[in-house]
Amino acid sequence: MTVSVATDPAECFALRRTVFIEEQGFTEADEWDDLDASAVHLVKHVKDQPVATARLIPQGDAGRIGRICVLKTARGLGLGAELVRYGIEYFASKGAKRVVLGAQVRAQGFYAKLGFTPIGAVYDDGGVPHQEMERAL
Structure with missing residues (x-):
């Protein structure tokens, strides 16, 4: 199945909780912000599971x-790259000049392979440690 806009953002939030909070140790305060309310949330299902x-x-x-994550059991399958490519195409269709x-x-290195370069x-x-990266459209 392809990447799609989530009809139920709760399944996206559950994935983020698993990866960022439980696995990587980010705090609730670090993970959740006001941007979720206005964001477009993408989800990738495999065998009907997000x-x-x-x-x-x-x-x-x-x-x-942002908040790109893949469950540990599904890593190495190219799903993260699919999400990023979808985001690039989405913003290109909206007239954006760049993606950050x-x-x-x-x-x-993963993002560099998708055409992103470090800035700042x-x-x-x-x-x-994080690095801001961008890709011109």
């Missing part, structure tokens, strides 16, 4: 892809 998610947020002439994201430093300095997000 296994990956991301959220899309317009920001002026840019689009932000905050990558965990350990995942920079490394910063801390919830105790984890």
